[in-house]
């Protein structure tokens with residue numbers, strides 16, 4: 001299962017007319033509850049965006065029910 005975890009980071013902004021300023025920005029990072037994969041570089045600006053990246057991971061890494069069974073071939077064959 002893929003979940004979106006909010007993560008706050010301070011970003012520095014440089015407006016064209018004005019002083020640079022810092023502001024806390026919330027990003028979303030996906031976490032795969034099957035393999036605990038949650039790459040630090042995979043930050044999305046919205047929760048659905050993070051879930052979309054996570055869904056891609058789950059597909060590539062086979063992180064779903066059938067994928068788990070292949071980790072335990074003895075159980076799957078029983």
Ligand SMILES: [Zn+2]
Nearest residue numbers: 032035037063
């Ligand atoms: Zn995974």
